[in-house]
Amino acid sequence: MPKPIIHAFFDEPTNTVSYLVADPETKQAAVVDPVLDYDHKSGKANVKSADEILKRAEEEGFSITLVLETHVHADHLSGAPYIKLKTGAKVAIGERIKEVQKIFRPVFNAMDVSGEGSEFDILFKDGDRFSIGKLQGEVIATPGHTPACISYKIEDAVFVGDTLFMPDYGTARADFPGGDARALYRSIRRLLSLPRETRLFMCHDYLPKEGRKHYAWETTVGDERDRNVHVHEGVSEEDFVTMRTTRDATLSAPALLMPSIQVNMRAGQLPPADPNGVHYLRVPITLTA
Numbered sequence: 001m002p003k004p005i006i007h008a009f010f011d012e013p014t015n016t017v018s019y020l021v022a023d024p025e026t027k028q029a030a031v032v033d034p035v036l037d038y039d040h041k042s043g044k045a046n047v048k049s050a051d052e053i054l055k056r057a058e059e060e061g062f063s064i065t066l067v068l069e070t071h072v073h074a075d076h077l078s079g080a081p082y083i084k085l086k087t088g089a090k091v092a093i094g095e096r097i098k099e100v101q102k103i104f105r106p107v108f109n110a111m112d113v114s115g116e117g118s119e120f121d122i123l124f125k126d127g128d129r130f131s132i133g134k135l136q137g138e139v140i141a142t143p144g145h146t147p148a149c150i151s152y153k154i155e156d157a158v159f160v161g162d163t164l165f166m167p168d169y170g171t172a173r174a175d176f177p178g179g180d181a182r183a184l185y186r187s188i189r190r191l192l193s194l195p196r197e198t199r200l201f202m203c204h205d206y207l208p209k210e211g212r213k214h215y216a217w218e219t220t221v222g223d224e225r226d227r228n229v230h231v232h233e234g235v236s237e238e239d240f241v242t243m244r245t246t247r248d249a250t251l252s253a254p255a256l257l258m259p260s261i262q263v264n265m266r267a268g269q270l271p272p273a274d275p276n277g278v279h280y281l282r283v284p285i286t287l288t289a
Contacts, residue, residue, distance in 0.1 A: 023133030070161025144184025196222030
């Protein structure tokens with residue numbers, strides 16, 4: 001089995017990990033979950049993080065052919081359009097993006113959004129296969145955090161998106177519209193049925209209150225089975241659902257929730273510009289008693 005070359009890029013402001021995954025023989029590569037650097041206070045954005053990935057690819061002679069999104073992120077804006085502009089890569093996501101678009105299109109009155117996922121170049125179904133040079137990839141549907149979450153298995157490595165975190169931090173929330181704690185548990189068990197030595201790569205890391213002092217994003221199926229604080233062996237589905245539902249009720253919305261969803265459900269594109277040529281992000285206001 002060929003082993004992919006994997007370079008990780010950590011964006012500390014959003015605690016997001018992006019990956020450059022390459023075939024050592026053909027030098028073809030994919031980017032997983034790229035970040036657009038966005039300052040919500042000023043409304044300014046830049047492509048520093050994406051440029052770091054492109055620079056590394058150029059240094060190693062890689063040709064980027066795919067951008068693989070694990071889901072519509074709610075905590076950072078996607079850098080996919082910039083990677084596509086610079087490389088011609090196709091942008092892929094799970095086919096259930098259609099459901100996510102239909103959930104959030106009316107929330108933001110985003111009538112330009114297709115509801116059919118046509119903003120993306122590739123819509124993957126569970127079990128679909130793809131290649132990066134001579135590396136073989138497989139799509140694993142892992143809904144729960146969102147309906148459209150998928151994981152990418154590329155040879156011995158799986159990029160799990162927000163489905164799992166490092167063993168000492170646990171699992172993703174499941175309280176966003178379309179989320180489902182029960183589905184999340186079953187998705188996790190599906191991932192953890194892979195061979196123990198399978199490498200798992202997280203999309204985020206948050207330092208636990210106690211324990212390690214350094215960020216980490218690579219673990220194994222075996223380590224998650226043995227040590228994950230939320231879903232180690234012996235945790236039943238009912239126990240997990242109770243824990244996850246109770247915990248989620250205490251969580252505040254991610255800081256970049258509103259801009260992230262609007263942009264990411266459009267495959268990383270900004271909403272259409274107003275007649276003055278300026279792009280605006282919408283914030284629905286709900287008055288409460």
